[in-house]
Amino acid sequence: MAQTHRPKQPRVLVIGLDGATFRLIHPMIAAGQLPNLASLMADGVAGELRSTIQPSSEQAWSAFLTGQNNGKHGVYGFQQRRPGTYQFGYVNAASLRAPSLWHILSERERDVIVMNVPMTYPPEPVRGVLVGGLLTPGPQSQFTYPDGIYNELVRECGGYMIDVDTERGRLEDDQLLQLAEDGVRMIQLRANAALYLARTRPWDFFMVVFGASDRLAHKFWKYWDVNHPLHDPQAAQRFGDVLPRIYRELDAAVGQLVDALRDDQTTVFIVSDHGFGPMEKAVYLNRWLTQRGYLALRAGSGLSPGQQANAAMRGALRRAVRYLDTPLVSSAKNWAFERFPDLKGSLYSSMAFSQVDWPRTRAYALGTMGNIYFNRRGREPEGIVAPGAEADALAEQLMGELQTLLDPATGQPVFHEIHRGRDLYHGPALADGPDVVGVKTSSYHVVTADWQGGDEIVVPLGGALHFASDQSGQHELAGILMAAGPDVPRGQPVTGANLVDMAATILYAMDEPIPASMDSRLIDGVFAADALLKRPAQFVDEEAMRTRQSSDVSYNAVEEARLEEHLASLGYLD
Numbered sequence: 001m002a003q004t005h006r007p008k009q010p011r012v013l014v015i016g017l018d019g020a021t022f023r024l025i026h027p028m029i030a031a032g033q034l035p036n037l038a039s040l041m042a043d044g045v046a047g048e049l050r051s052t053i054q055p056s057s058e059q060a061w062s063a064f065l066t067g068q069n070n071g072k073h074g075v076y077g078f079q080q081r082r083p084g085t086y087q088f089g090y091v092n093a094a095s096l097r098a099p100s101l102w103h104i105l106s107e108r109e110r111d112v113i114v115m116n117v118p119m120t121y122p123p124e125p126v127r128g129v130l131v132g133g134l135l136t137p138g139p140q141s142q143f144t145y146p147d148g149i150y151n152e153l154v155r156e157c158g159g160y161m162i163d164v165d166t167e168r169g170r171l172e173d174d175q176l177l178q179l180a181e182d183g184v185r186m187i188q189l190r191a192n193a194a195l196y197l198a199r200t201r202p203w204d205f206f207m208v209v210f211g212a213s214d215r216l217a218h219k220f221w222k223y224w225d226v227n228h229p230l231h232d233p234q235a236a237q238r239f240g241d242v243l244p245r246i247y248r249e250l251d252a253a254v255g256q257l258v259d260a261l262r263d264d265q266t267t268v269f270i271v272s273d274h275g276f277g278p279m280e281k282a283v284y285l286n287r288w289l290t291q292r293g294y295l296a297l298r299a300g301s302g303l304s305p306g307q308q309a310n311a312a313m314r315g316a317l318r319r320a321v322r323y324l325d326t327p328l329v330s331s332a333k334n335w336a337f338e339r340f341p342d343l344k345g346s347l348y349s350s351m352a353f354s355q356v357d358w359p360r361t362r363a364y365a366l367g368t369m370g371n372i373y374f375n376r377r378g379r380e381p382e383g384i385v386a387p388g389a390e391a392d393a394l395a396e397q398l399m400g401e402l403q404t405l406l407d408p409a410t411g412q413p414v415f416h417e418i419h420r421g422r423d424l425y426h427g428p429a430l431a432d433g434p435d436v437v438g439v440k441t442s443s444y445h446v447v448t449a450d451w452q453g454g455d456e457i458v459v460p461l462g463g464a465l466h467f468a469s470d471q472s473g474q475h476e477l478a479g480i481l482m483a484a485g486p487d488v489p490r491g492q493p494v495t496g497a498n499l500v501d502m503a504a505t506i507l508y509a510m511d512e513p514i515p516a517s518m519d520s521r522l523i524d525g526v527f528a529a530d531a532l533l534k535r536p537a538q539f540v541d542e543e544a545m546r547t548r549q550s551s552d553v554s555y556n557a558v559e560e561a562r563l564e565e566h567l568a569s570l571g572y573l574d
C-alpha cells in the first residue's frame with residue numbers, strides 16, 4: 001500500500017531578540033562571550049536590519065509579520081485615536097489590516113508555531129499553535145490558540161512568563177536585582193516552552209521572540225554603558241553586568257534551540273525589531289507645538305485640581321492593579337472598575353489632551369517617537385485643517401520650524417529626518433497615520449502626555465523629570481539580522497537589509513511564493529546567487545491577501561489598566 005508521505009519541505013526557525021543590538025553583540029563576541037551567535041554568524045550571513053519608522057515594537061513587528069508598510073497594516077503607534085473621538089485606545093492584533101505571515105502559511109497548509117511575537121493578541125486561529133506576546137494583558141486573558149496551551153506549558157515546563165514586571169526596579173536596588181533575575185528566568189522558561197512545543201507539534205515555521213533584551217535594556221543601559229551621562233561606577237559594580245548577562249542567557253537559549261531544531265532543510269534567522277542605544281534627554285513636543293501656536297490650550301489651563309486628582313488616581317490605580325493581580329480577586333477588580341468608571345481606560349488621553357482647545361488647534365503630537373498629527377477636518381471630530389493646499393502649507397511651515405528645534409547642548413536638530421507621512425507610507429490606512437514624522441536617535445525620548453507645567457523643550461534625564469520610569473536606554477533604527485541555512489552563503493556580511501523584507505525572505509526560504517502585493521522583497525545577500533538561479537523567487541497574485549478591515553476590539557477596563565501600567569513602565573507612555 002502506498003504511503004502518503006509528504007516530501008520533506010524546507011523549514012524556517014526564527015528567533016526574535018527584541019531590541020537586540022550589535023552595540024553589545026560585537027564586543028561580547030570579540031570577548032568570546034556569545035559562542036552560539038558567533039558560530040551562527042560564521043556559518044551564515046549577518047548585518048544590520050533597519051527597523052521601521054518609527055522603530056517601536058508595535059509597528060516594527062507589524063511590518064515583520066505582514067510584510068507591509070504602516071499604510072497597509074494600519075498600525076502607527078501603541079495608541080491610536082478612536083475614530084470620531086479624541087480618545088486613544090491601544091492597538092493589538094485586531095488592529096492589523098493585512099494578513100499575518102502565519103495566516104498565509106496556514107492557508108497553504110504549512111504547520112506553524114508562533115510564540116510571544118508582539119501584536120499577536122488576541123490570538124488568531126492558525127494551523128498549529130500561537131502564544132500571544134507583548135500587548136497580551138496577562139495570563140488571565142485567553143492568549144493562546146488553541147486555548148489551554150498556557151496551562152500545558154505551566155504543567156510541562158515548570159512555568160511560563162509572558163513578560164517581566166518592569167515596574168520593579170523603580171525604587172530600590174533589590175527590586176532592580178529581582179528584575180534582573182526575572183529576566184533570566186523568563187528567558188529560560190521561554191526556551192523550555194519553545195523546545196517543548198517544537199517537540200510535541202509538527203512545524204514548518206517556528207518562531208519565538210524573547211523580550212528581555214528590550215525590557216532590561218531600557219532599565220540597565222546606563223550601568224553597562226560607561227559613556228552614558230548617568231553612568232555611576234559604583235552602581236555599575238552592582239548592575240553593570242545585568243545587560244551582558246541577559247545577552248549571555250539569550251545566546252545560551254539560541255544555542256539550545258538551534259542545536260535541537262536545526263537540520264539540513266532548516267534556515268535559521270535571528271532578528272531584532274529595532275536596535276538600542278543610550279537615552280539621554282526628554283523632548284516635550286506638545287509643549288513645543290503650544291509655544292509655536294500650533295496647539296492651543298483652553299483659557300485658564302494648567303494642571304487643574306481635578307487633573308491633579310486624576311494623576312494621583314492614575315498612580316493609585318497602577319498600584320491597585322498590582323496589588324490585586326491574582327486570579328482569585330479578578331471579580332473584585334471588575335467590581336471596582338464598574339463602581340469607578342472614571343478609572344477606566346483612556347487615562348492617557350485624559351492626561352494629555354483634556355485641556356486642549358481643539359477648535360483652535362492645528363497639530364498635536366502622539367507617542368514617544370516624534371509623530372505629529374494635524375487636527376484635520378473630516379478626520380478629527382473638531383478638525384480645522386482642510387486637506388489639500390491648507391494642509392500642504394501647514395506641513396511646509398511646521399517641518400521648517402521643526403528643523404530648528406535644536407538640542408541646546410549640541411546645537412544639532414533633535415530630529416535628523418523629518419518626513420510627511422504620505423512620503424513614508426502608502427495604502428488604505430494612510431489617512432489614519434501621522435502627517436509629519438520626525439525621526440530621532442535613541443538619545444531623545446519624546447514626551448507628549450505629561451507635558452504641562454514647564455517651559456523647557458529639551459531636558460537632560462535626571463531626578464527632576466517626572467518621567468514614566470527611570471530609563472536610560474531607548475530604541476534606534478539599526479537592529480540585527482543573522483541567517484544560516486542550506487541556501488545561505490557562509491561568513492558573509494549583509495548590508496542594506498530592511499525589517500519589512502523579512503516576510504518575503506522567510507517565504508522564499510520555505511519555498512513558498514511571495515504575495516505580489518506585499519511591500520516585502522528578498523533581502524540581498526541572504527541567499528547564494530546559485531541558489532537564486534536554480535530556484536528564482538516566485539510571486540503570486542494572492543487570494544490570501546484580501547485586505548482585512550481592522551476591528552476595534554477594545555480591552556476591558558482591567559486589561560487596559562494592566563496594559564497601561566506595563567507600557568508606561570516600558571516608557572511607551574510618559
Ligand SMILES: [Zn+2]
Nearest residue numbers: 019214215475
Ligand atoms: Zn522597547
